[in-house]
Amino acid sequence: MMSNMNTLILPGKKALTNIQTPILSFRYFCSQTSSSSAPSSSPSAPNNKLFVAGLSWSMDERSLKDAFSSFGEVTEVRIMYDKDSGRSRGFGFVNFTNENDAQCAKDAMDGKALLGRPLRISFALDKVRGGPVVIPRLSNVNNMMGQRS
DNA sequence: TGTGAGCGT
Numbered sequence A: 001m002m003s004n005m006n007t008l009i010l011p012g013k014k015a016l017t018n019i020q021t022p023i024l025s026f027r028y029f030c031s032q033t034s035s036s037s038a039p040s041s042s043p044s045a046p047n048n049k050l051f052v053a054g055l056s057w058s059m060d061e062r063s064l065k066d067a068f069s070s071f072g073e074v075t076e077v078r079i080m081y082d083k084d085s086g087r088s089r090g091f092g093f094v095n096f097t098n099e100n101d102a103q104c105a106k107d108a109m110d111g112k113a114l115l116g117r118p119l120r121i122s123f124a125l126d127k128v129r130g131g132p133v134v135i136p137r138l139s140n141v142n143n144m145m146g147q148r149s
Numbered sequence B: 001t002g003t004g005a006g007c008g009t
Helices: A061-068 A099-109 A141-145
Strands: A049-053 A074-081 A088-096 A120-123
Touching: A049 A061, A049 A099, A061 A074, A061 A088, A061 A099, A088 A099, A099 A120
Parallel strands: none
Antiparallel strands: A049 A088, A049 A120, A074 A088
């Protein structure tokens, strides 16, 4: 079969065959021993999607992806812009392939200043369009207050 | 235009 793995072809890029390309993507090694160290102090459950707030208004998705791609494979980067002024709303979302990379990027970039602004990174909420909205009700309070034995 | 907590098509 075809076991010629010498040619590395990246989607959207040129074939890196004869080009002596310097390694631009430095992999950030974090001291993540095991995946069992789930962060209990995180506001939400750890996902592959990171909520990055505190972005500078001059920050674009390219710079954000370039800043986060050092921790792992970033699949999607989205910055929320204001529909009226068209300016960045100051927060965005970074998708990682691995959950470990997202955790590493969060742990490493949280609080760090990017373009003069300190970043506030946390795991994104699981926003599902059309999902069930669970509204806590106090209908059981009456039952709890007037418990019969 | 300036502003700075937050969770989006």
